[in-house]
Amino acid sequence: MSEPSEPNEAASRAEPSPDRRRWSRRWGLWALLVALLLGLLSTLVWLAGRYESSQVQSRLEQDAVQTTTDIRAALTRNVQGIQALQASSPDPAAWRVPASALLHEHREMLRLEWRDAALAPVSYAQTPYRPSVFERLGRASAQTDVSFACAAARRFSGPAYSSSYFLPQADGLGLEVLDMCLPVLAGGQLTGYLLATYSLQEILSELVGRQLARGHGLAFTEADGTRLAMYGNPARGNRGYVAQQLLDLPGNTMVLRMERQLGTPALFPNLLTALVAAMSLALVAVLALLGRDMRRRLKVEHDLADALAFRKAMEDSLVTGMRARDLQGRVTYVNPAFCQMVGLEAGELLKHGTPPPYWPPEQVEEYEQRQARRLAVGATLPREGFESVFMRRDGSRFPVLIIEAPLINAVGKQTGWMTAILDVSEQRRVEELSRASQDRLQATARLATVGEMASLLSHELNQPLAAISSYATGSLNLLQSAVAGEPQPPDNQDLQLAMRRIAEQAERAGKVIKSVHDFVRRRDQVREPVTPRALLDAVLPLVSLQARKLGVRVLIQVDESCAPVLCDRTMVEQVLLNLARNGMQAMQSPDKSRRADRLLILRVRPAASNAHSRWVEFAVIDHGEGISEDVARQLFTPFFTTKAEGMGLGLSLCRTVIEQHGGFLGFAAGQPQGTIFTFTLPAAVTAVAVAEVSA
Template sequence: MPVNLDLPRPAPSRLKRLFGRWWRQQSPARQDRLATLAPLLSVLMFLSAITAAFWYLRNEEIDRATDAVRRDTEVAQQQMRLHLIENQEQLVRIARELVTRDINAGEFLDQAATFQRERPEVRQLTWVNAARKVRASQTVISFQQEVSNDGTTPDPSLPSDGKRTESEFTFLAARDTRQPVYSRPFTDADGTPVFQIQVPLIDRGNFAGTLIVEYSIEALVRFFVPTEVSRRHAMQVLGPDEQVLASTVTVMPGQPVAKPSLLHDLPLAPMSNGLVLRGQGYRTSIGLIGNTLFWMVVALSVLTVWMLLGTWRHMRRRTQIQNALVQETNFRRAMENSMLTGMRAMDMEGKVTYVNPAFCAMTGYSEVDLVGGRPPFPYWPPDRIDENTRLLQQELQGRSPAGGIEVKVMRKDGSVFDARMYVSPLIDPKGLQTGWMTSMTNITEAKRIRDQLSASHERFTTVLEGLDAAVSVLSVQQGELLFANRSYRLWFGVDARGHTQLANTSAALAFVPEPDEDVDGLSGLPTQELTEAGAQPREVYVESLQMWFDVRSRYLQWTDGRLAQMLIATDITARRRVEEQVQQQAEKAQVTSRLITMGEMASSVAHELNQPLTAINNYCNGMVSRVRNESINTEDLIAALQKTARQAERAGQIIHRIRAFVKKSEPQRQPAQAFEIVDDAVELAGIELRRRKVAIHTYVAQRLPTLMVDPILIEQVLMNLLKNAAEAIDSAQLPPSRRNIELRVVPRHTPDQGGTIEFSVTDMGPGMKEEVLARLYEAFFSTKAEGLGIGLSLCRSIIESHRGRMKAENLYNGSIVTGCRFAFTLPVDLTQRADLHNVPDVPDAAAAANPNATSS
């Protein structure tokens, strides 16, 4: 079934036509009155909202201030309470010592003086016996120690029998209760408000007197109300009759005291003697009211103007000229009222003809007080009238500086502030000068900030001048030295050559940046990337000064926007000398270690040399005998001489190897092959191994890369490891089946080191204990009875100097130790492979495939 979409027009359209007809029937005056009704309602609603908001904020502010006073009062009460409790505990201890240790008056005075020095609020400590006689007394006023045996004293601070004094009441209470008792506040002989605590002296259950301590209420408030509390709120101590006994605020004589609007009282525990701690606060909502009302009036004015615009559109036909004049007047008045710069107009004779509201607000005088006035003006300070008169004459003559004049201005309340005044001629519409217009700006805050910046710059410069390091800043584009501290000037003078020598900027800046929006057009360098980059430390040697410097550089944006380079150069000459000495000592230690090794192998070397020398002697004696007997032919003689020559060559090779091993030389990194190092080390170590009847099996992988090492140092490490392994096997007296050592050289690759060559020495000895493994590389630690403890430590240092690593581990068969393995790695570049001619000759295919191909 179709739906009829022809709906009737809504009723509001008819109401709108009826309202328009009714509005046109009204008179213009009635229309104006009705049109102003909406703005008035808006203003009233806005005022109501502002009033409600301010009332709410005012109550919130009062609540916060009340909470602050309460918190500060509680903090002050807690501080004084804790201190009094601590003093009470100390006094009870002193009283116990008086009756138990039989302390005399002199010892008591010493304890009292110590107690009083640490507690400035204590005015007097008195020892009174049960008959109220003073045995000893220590006072804070004269610091004179008194010992008295008199019966009575007119002093109100001491108990007196039959007298109604606070001290007597407290004495009786302490005697009856046998507990420490606080007195009510009273005034001592000097007129100072005080109170006492009397601690009873109990000797074997009998009352023996009291220890009287007198507190100054004023000192208690002064020393134990926290400073941050007294800065925020005033604290008073009141007596039982609401009399102020002490306060953190001193009232100036003759000045009225404002009544505090916020109060909070707390009893001054633990005395419970009627003293009350009162915190006082004041509401600060007056300034808030003034600011809030000012901005509320401005906002209401803007809202009213905006709402009245609709009304003014209806009145424009009849009052067009009047409205234009009103708008112009309002605009000019708004400009004058909104200006923060004070404006003052004078005629040619110096009479004030106009001042704006800002000028009146600055000086505190109204427009009526200033307009029409002649010099001396009321805002001139009395001590600057002559100077201001001279400046005024200079102003009237048109000789005021274009940069303005800095003057002192006195407000109506007598306060003085700094101002800067600019003077310009006042020209009328006809082009004639009718006077002078002066603008005045308050520069007190700006001057303060300027002075602070100057002081900050002076402190910063003082710090830089006091540094032992040279600090310099150089402009990248112009090459101008922008800053240099005292150390730089002392070492390099005042020119930029020292900076350039330290920075080596010719190499650092020789590039052309790519086009980028972050590129500084002045210098042509990418300033953002350069300034964000961190310092790059370098060590630079300055030959003219014979000094080494640790140089750290970075780029920064100078104060004028130029790109600059800052250098900090620290003298490290002494450190470099120490490093050189350490290196020399290490080299000497390496040579010493080799000499020690050969010294330990001296008997084996002597035995090894004895064999060829004995053979040579036997060959020579045999040939001499046969020659004498003429029983040798030429061929036999030649064969005997050849054998003698081979034995002599063998002895010479042994001596040459030993000499090359122990020869003192500078460490030299050079290309070396692993199999050559192994051959030399095995040949030298074989002497010691054969003496100890230990076999060695070596395996060197083929096509190993070339090593960049010092062959003698690596040979020294291998010699030390092989000798240690042989000594471990021999000292354990192992059977022949376990008297062998395996030396393997194979390539390795690890994620942290990359390509390396691993040298490993494995023995079948007894292994090492865990505590020995933990201290294996400590200097001067050795498991040998006659060992020096520098061998393995030096070996590890040699390997680490070649950027390698060294480790040791025991070999296990289940839980049984079956040997020990030492291994070290040397880094290599795996892209460089050894040529085929560098591979050692292999006797046959079986020897190349067998790990134990070579043995001794």
Template sequence: MPCRSKHERVVSVPGFERNAWQRWYLWLLLAMLVLALLGTVVWLAGRHEVEQAQAALDRDTTDAVADLRASLQRNIQSLRALRLPAQNAPGDAAWPPEAAALLREHREMVRLERRDAGLMPLAVLETPYRMRIFDKVTRGSEQNDVALACTTARKLVAPAYSPSHYVPMPEGGGIELMELCVPVEGGYLVATYGLRDMLTELLGPTLARGQEVAFAEPDGTRLAIIGVRRRAGTRIFTSQQLVDLPGVTLMLRVDGWRAAPDIFPNLLTALVTAISIALVSVLVLLARDTRRRLKAEFELAETLAFRKAMEDSVITGLRARDLRGRLTYVNPAFCEMVGFSAEELVAVHGETAGSESGHRDAPGMPEAPYWPTELAHEYQQRQAHRLAGGMPPREGFESVFMRKDGSRFPVLIFEAPLLNAQRVQTGWMSAFIDVSEQRRIEELSRASQERLQASARLATVGEMASLLSHELAQPLAAIASYASGSLNLLEGGADRGDADRGAVIDTNVEVAMAVRRIAEQADRAGQVIRSVHDFVRRRDRTREAVAPRALIDAVLPLVQLQARKLSVRIDMALEDTLPAVLCDRTLVEQVLLNLARNAMQAMDMPELVERVLQLRVLLAGGTDSRDGYSNGIARASEVRRWVEFSVADIGSGISKDVEERLFTPFFTTRADGMGLGLSLCRTVVEQHGGALVYAPHRPRGTVFRFTLPAA
């Protein structure tokens, strides 16, 4: 703390105290103003809430009176609509079924009577919901309430009501009733209403919820009451409305219970709190806001610097375009990839895009300097499609770019919409990966695989050489035998001369037959040689549509060579109308041959009396009913169909130890094996988009299945 003189301290303290007192005075004045404003607002809010509650209760009472009058008028219409029988009809027969239905429908009516012009009762019908209230003695012609109501109705020539009267009940208590007299032909219809039932049925439960409803005399005497009683801590709100009926006037009184108004009503609490916070805390908020803003600016600068360093250090090229196709950002990796500077790309490409921004067709799109000339038109169409809203594939797509020196290189492009903080698209963001080295490694791997496949084919040919000598000996021996027989026949025919013309003709027929047999055996030998030649020779790897039958027929002669040696019977089944498969014919034939040879070698066991090799071809997702197994390949989608090839044996199966290393290169269970057959088979199938799987074969053995796409 810097040292100050005594004079400076003495002078500064009074000024500080004066400023502090002024600040406290201002804060006190502000607090008093806020308290006064708060008290005024609270008083006005409480008064407003009371007025609102009373107005709502008055509206409910007025609506209830209107509903009551309308309901009573509808009852009068229902009474007038009753079909009345003859006056001399005795007992219950004097009432139609409609009257009983009317009493069942209207619970507020407790009794219905028919009286003649002299008010003598003709017929009576009681409500089914209450025990009998009157007897014949108390409801004679001298009954005052009925007489008063009917006299008023006679004067008004309209229905009239009597004043309410109290009737005690036999079991104790009583009920307040009111009579309605309706003039009809030859007399009167008298309906007796229960006032409490009128409140319950005609006004409904809505009005009585949370409040008390009562019929009262004009002087305030309550006649009938329904609803809930007042709870402690509540305030009473009362509304009264006159119910003026012909012959009588009642008062409908509604007492509503409302909780006492809150000290701070909800509507104005937020306003008062906001004003108080604004007046008291404005300076604090300003100081905090300034401090937070400086901190946010510092953090933003740090974040931008970090993101800039991160974008500059990545090896993936980044490019941003707006919705008009203008290039707005490129990172150093992209510039290094194409050989152009950021200024060259953004300035030149941006000006070109701005001049062509009104066009959406392919020719109007700007050309980027890193587009190859021969592919510029295609890239323009792709960019136009993207700017028109077309979504790119999520897995990315490959393209070819041109460096500044004119050299071409492949890139893998990933594009996604560029969204701002409001989640509104403002352009497109692209990421580029130079895949030149990856393609070079893939090409080396492909060449290595081809060499391995060639080695495997040559090894297979070495094993087939010993079989070919035995197999070709049979057709060659047959050719020699047929040739010797033909010569003998020809010499015998020459000795006969023309002596026996018929014998010469028979000889010619036999010679022709022998020559055909010679041709067949020669074709058989040539087919075996061609199969081996086609299998060994190295052809270009082109995929073509090949019928599954053609693939099986191509390797069948080679399979039959080993099948005869090992005494294996070949069981082959192909579904009808199989589609052609899109494949590299040579590679797929090698897969079939390797799987068949492995299956036959698995059955080379002395204990097997019958050895069967099963070849099946069917649509993927189907079931072969001959051997009872269902294929393990997933059912093909509707867009692309698959064809499944299966090779099954009845050998000893595959042990658990062998399963773990079955597809490992150079792993084999045979002393003379190379361990490349199954590994190459799976690689070939996966390159075609299919899958190679195996499973136990019932009742014994193993089945290998692989799929190829239909052409």
């Protein structure tokens, strides 16, 4: 029963199964792919090697051309230096000195000779770096080469070079040299020759740039390849490169041979091999990477969902409103805190165009201009933010603090602006309560100074009331003299002037009372532009009256270029009057010999200006005893005085008035004696300009 099945089993073993055929086809394709990759890689390596070899050969040939150019240029410069030896027609002994110096500078030249027209030696010089190269054979051994070179020089009317020849040396070595012959002409007539003997090896070592010669082998050869001289040893390697270049000199032509040895190029081909191999392996690994990427993608999506939920919980817990806008100013995101702040739903804010519904209608135009500036490209936003006013759904307004920052996406590009919005209504309410409390405290403090103001009032009213009393007494004296029947009746004009002065001083007393009253009631002081001359003219009658009593001369110095000052006229006049009275009292010395020095100067001039404003300087100068250091330390202290009848409030009040005007009151010692009190007031034009800029 088993025999009939044997042929079928043999047939089944002979015919491959479909799976085996599939696997064999797949392996055949992989083998073909591997063969293609290997062939491509081998081709790339071979092409890379050929390319690098061609690059090295090209650079070597360029270096050879550069070397021949350098040698030819150096020989030309040497010819110019040799020609300069005959510039001054020296005698043979004097000629040797510059010739030796030239040989000392150029190691490639072994000997310089001066010969006459018949090639007879006149003078010569030897190189200082080696013994004479003609010591063994003598100079006459190369006479034939010299004759041919000089004959060629006569034909060329310029330098000519002989063929190179070998000179054995005493040390058993030798040199390959050549001669350069240069005809010397005077008035177009040949007068002699200059000969220079060159060492071919020294030409290669001295006239070739060090950078070009490094790592190269240099040699002079004949046309058939015979080496004449060598310099340098090329680096060892398994691949040699040779470049040859003709050095064509007048009368002689040599071949410059440049050699270089390099190893097999490594970096460039191996890089290509690694690149191709990496790409092949990447094709094999891409399926495995795709499977792993799918698993990672699912995990990342799960983590992203958790992160979004976490961020949503944070946004819902914030009390600060968050708003995102694109580069066109459209709202793209709001958080629940912002929606609660303005009383609108997120859908209403996102779907609404410009202007948004939380802008007050009366300020839409202003906000649009501000938004255009804020959203401008490159606009810099303040880190501390800016304040604005928003509107709720019911139309009520509330102040907000807005802090904006650029919204940058994952690739570093700005896509809009992110805004943090704080409702500062409660903060403003607290600030308003604090401000009201501060105002009440200030009012209490001002009321506390009423007692001091009363003392100041009595101090300031003392002068106008004293003037009123003086003028009234004078008027009564005039009237009594008229009643007594004096022969000359009183002058009506004097009475009118006295009565007018009484009225002016009474008005001044009223203004002083009003100024103190305004200060206590916290009213803004009225300031007006006043010329310095007008301020002085207003106080001059009182100053002159007291000056006559005290025997003091008064001198007024006003710079007419001074601008008007912006001030409270009454208070500044009181300052001038107080300083003038103090100055006159300071000059009341009991020494009668010094009465001629009683001079009070009232000076007005422009003060030094700065970058923002201009000031006018007032000065009251006396020639009294001066102020001691002890008194100077507490001069402006309230209730400090050196007068028996003084109250110690005058100078303190003067400083307060000047500082209220933004100026400065100070004093300095006068020369040779006395004191100079100065204070500054702002010019009216400058003050107006600053006010306009601030507005």
